Amino acid sequence: MGGTAFSTGYNGSAILRTPRMPPEIYAYLKQKYCKRLKECFEHVDCPQEAPGKLDYGDIDVVVSSPLSSVMDYAGLATVLPVPNPSVQEYWQDKHQEANYAVRWPLFRGFYYSTKQALRHLFQGSVRQAWRNILLAFERPWAQIDVTISEPEQFAWRVFQKSHGDALPILGAGTKGSGLTQGPSGLLLRIEEIERRAQNECKILLSTSPEDAMDFLGLNRGRYAQGFTREDEIFAWVASSRFFDRSMFATAETPRKRNRRGMFLRFVDEWLPANPSAGRAGTMTRSEICEAALDHFDKRAEFDARLSFWQCKFREDDLWTAIDAFLRQPRAVEHLSDARRNETIRALKRFVKFQGISPVVRQAAEMNESQQSRWSDVIDQNDLAAMQKMLQWVDANWEMIRLKERDRVRGRGA
Structure with a gap:
C-alpha cells in the first residue's frame, strides 16, 4: 500500500497521519512488532526492502501457522492495536493482506523529529523545521501490512514481496x-x-x-x-x-x-x-x-484441465448456436428472453440421447452433472448433423418447454 491505507477515509476526510519513516524508526518498529508476532505465529518474516531507500512508507510482514485458533486478521488487532473502529474497514483487502496502524516510538520519534527540525533551521528552511517540530509532538502513526499465508506458500509470499x-x-x-x-x-x-x-x-x-x-x-x-x-x-x-x-x-x-x-x-x-x-x-x-x-x-494436470475446458467450450458453443436458432423470427410467435431461457433449461433437463438420437425423458434430470452433454453426440463442424439437430429442436421445443413449466407448477415430473 506504500503507507497510504489510512491517509484518506471513504468520505474524503483524513483518518491518520502516516509519514514516511526514517531507517531508525522503521528498524525499531519492525523489530518490536516482529517479536510480538512471533509469539502468535510459528513463522514470521519481513521481505527484503529494495536497496538504497532513504525512508519507508510501511512495514511488510508475512506470517503463517498461527499458534492460536483466534489469531486471524481480526485477532491481530490485539497485537497491532487498531486506533479506532473506522480503520477496521482496512483489515483485509482483495490481496489477502491487512493494514494496521501503530504509533511511532515516543522518545525515538521525538529525537528524530527534533534533530530534523534543527537541521532544517541551519539550512534556512523555517517552514520545514516547523513541520518537524509539530511532528515531534504529534507522534504520528506507522502502517504495518500483514499477510497471513498458508504454510506451504510462506516462502513464496516472502519472495514475492522482496x-x-x-x-x-x-x-x-x-x-x-x-x-x-x-x-x-x-x-x-x-x-x-x-x-x-x-x-x-x-x-x-x-x-x-x-x-x-x-x-x-x-x-x-x-x-x-x-x-x-x-x-x-x-x-x-x-x-x-x-x-x-x-x-x-x-x-x-x-x-x-x-x-x-x-x-x-x-x-x-x-x-x-x-x-x-x-x-x-x-x-x-x-x-x-x-x-x-x-x-x-504437471502434464497430467495440464491434460485434464485442458480436456475439461475444451469439452465445456464445445458444449457452450453448441448451446449458443441453439440459443441463436431460438432467437430467429417465427411465424407463430417471437420467443421472449424469459421463454427462450425457459426452453433452454427444459432442453437440458428433459432430453437425453439414445445413440445419436435425441429422446424426451419422462422426468426432468435436475443434476447438471447427469444431464446429457449434447456436444458429445453432435459435432458443430458437421453441418448436416447440426441442421438435423436444429430441425428436431424446432419440432419439439414447445412441447418440452411446457413439460418444464408443468414441473415448476407441480403438475409434472
Whole structure:
C-alpha cells in the first residue's frame, strides 16, 4: 500500500497521519512488532526492502501457522492495536493482506523529529523545521501490512514481496512466455483456455522460490547474496532466460505509467542504458509450456484441465448456436428472453440421447452433472448433423418447454 491505507477515509476526510519513516524508526518498529508476532505465529518474516531507500512508507510482514485458533486478521488487532473502529474497514483487502496502524516510538520519534527540525533551521528552511517540530509532538502513526499465508506458500509470499518491484518487473518481462508469478506461486497460463476463462486457465507449477528461479534461469546464489544497488536487481531480473524486453514497448500506457518509481526507472532508464539485456531466447510459448510441464511434472494436470475446458467450450458453443436458432423470427410467435431461457433449461433437463438420437425423458434430470452433454453426440463442424439437430429442436421445443413449466407448477415430473 506504500503507507497510504489510512491517509484518506471513504468520505474524503483524513483518518491518520502516516509519514514516511526514517531507517531508525522503521528498524525499531519492525523489530518490536516482529517479536510480538512471533509469539502468535510459528513463522514470521519481513521481505527484503529494495536497496538504497532513504525512508519507508510501511512495514511488510508475512506470517503463517498461527499458534492460536483466534489469531486471524481480526485477532491481530490485539497485537497491532487498531486506533479506532473506522480503520477496521482496512483489515483485509482483495490481496489477502491487512493494514494496521501503530504509533511511532515516543522518545525515538521525538529525537528524530527534533534533530530534523534543527537541521532544517541551519539550512534556512523555517517552514520545514516547523513541520518537524509539530511532528515531534504529534507522534504520528506507522502502517504495518500483514499477510497471513498458508504454510506451504510462506516462502513464496516472502519472495514475492522482496526487493520492491523486482517480481512485478519480472512478471511484465515474461508475460509472453505464459508464466505468471501469482500470490500462490509460479503459475502457467494455458493458452487454449486463457482467452475464454482467465481465472481458470492457470496451473500452479511451484511454491518454491528456489525451484522457480532454477526454471526461470535466475541465479539463486546471486539472489541469496543480496543486492546493494537497484541496478543489480535489474540485471538479475533481466537475466531470466524467458525475459523479453519487447514486453515493455507499451510502457507508455496509463496503467503502466501509474506504476511505482522502481518500475519506471527500469523502463525509462535501465533498459535504454542496457540495450543487450533482456533479449529472450528463441523458445516459443508452446515450447516453454512443454518445458514447464516436464520440469514440474504437471502434464497430467495440464491434460485434464485442458480436456475439461475444451469439452465445456464445445458444449457452450453448441448451446449458443441453439440459443441463436431460438432467437430467429417465427411465424407463430417471437420467443421472449424469459421463454427462450425457459426452453433452454427444459432442453437440458428433459432430453437425453439414445445413440445419436435425441429422446424426451419422462422426468426432468435436475443434476447438471447427469444431464446429457449434447456436444458429445453432435459435432458443430458437421453441418448436416447440426441442421438435423436444429430441425428436431424446432419440432419439439414447445412441447418440452411446457413439460418444464408443468414441473415448476407441480403438475409434472
